[in-house]
Amino acid sequence: MSKDTYGMIATFDTSPEIYEASREVHEAGYTQFDVFTPFPVHGIEKVMGEKRSVLGGFSLTGGILGFLLGFVIVAFMNYDYPLIVGGKVIFGPIFPFPIFYELTILLAAFGTLGGMFILNNLPRHNHPVFEYENFGRSSDDKFMLVIESVDPKYDEGDTRVFLERLGGYDVTVIPASTKS
Numbered sequence: 461m462s463k464d465t466y467g468m469i470a471t472f473d474t475s476p477e478i479y480e481a482s483r484e485v486h487e488a489g490y491t492q493f494d495v496f497t498p499f500p501v502h503g504i505e506k507v508m509g510e511k512r513s514v515l516g517g518f519s520l521t522g523g524i525l526g527f528l529l530g531f532v533i534v535a536f537m538n539y540d541y542p543l544i545v546g547g548k549v550i551f552g553p554i555f556p557f558p559i560f561y562e563l564t565i566l567l568a569a570f571g572t573l574g575g576m577f578i579l580n581n582l583p584r585h586n587h588p589v590f591e592y593e594n595f596g597r598s599s600d601d602k603f604m605l606v607i608e609s610v611d612p613k614y615d616e617g618d619t620r621v622f623l624e625r626l627g628g629y630d631v632t633v634i635p636a637s638t639k640s
Contacts, residue, residue, distance in 0.1 A: 466588035466636045467492075467608040468619050470628025471597075475501045478603035481626040483507035485605065488622065492611035496589070496598035515575050522571020523564045530556065530563035588637040594630065606634070 472478045479501055485493050486509045495504060534556040542550050577583070589595050589606055598604045605628065607619055616633065623631045 464636055465609045465616070466634040467606050467611075467614070468616070468623065469589065469592055469595075469604055469606045469630075469632050469634055470623040470626070471594065471630040472603040472605065472628055475499075475603060477627055478605060479504055479507060481605055481623075481628060484626055485607065485622075488613070490607055490611050490613050492608040492614075494606050494608075496595070496604040496606070498599055498601060498603070501603075513579070515572065515579060518575025518578075519568050519572040522574075523568035525571070526563040526565070526567030527560050529567065530560040533563075534559055586637055588634050591637060592632060592634055 470481075472481060475497065478495060478497060482493075482495055482504055486507060491509070493508070495501075495508065497504070535551060538551045544550065589604075594602070595604065605623070607614060607623070613619075620631050
């Protein structure tokens with residue numbers, strides 16, 4: 461691995477080609493690679509060996525914290541400033557339900573947003589693949605596969621031959637970005 465190299469990119473023309481190339485890259489043992497397509501390709505994440513996202517855990521944690529925060533707020537307010545009306549109990553679970561509900565939803569949304577930022581390494585203003593001059597075509601009509609240089613199997617010569625054998629063309633080394 462070189463610190464001057466981000467990885468190697470290859471271009472493909474069709475979605476079946478990128479699908480098969482992704483499957484073969486995963487089966488060859490590469491773990492640090494990504495695919496850029498102009499539209500979602502159904503099932504490609506499975507052949508890439510992607511696991512289910514942990515983003516739901518951030519949402520669940522935020523929701524639980526929101527519910528507990530609502531409970532604590534209501535409990536402290538009722539015991540610190542009791543207002544007994546019509547012989548009702550000081551604390552019941554029904555009347556503060558809107559507070560529990562709203563804080564659960566609010567903190568679940570914040571948890572999801574924060575988790576998305578953490579999992580995607582955001583904010584990130586630049587990515588090394590943007591330095592590749594034809595990268596814009598991956599949002600138009602081309603499919604691109606990038607194997608990162610941090611992958612344990614990455615070897616510049618072997619990876620180039622492997623990507624060309626898969627049918628990729630314009631195989632190019634992407635330099636590490638100097639921008640942050």
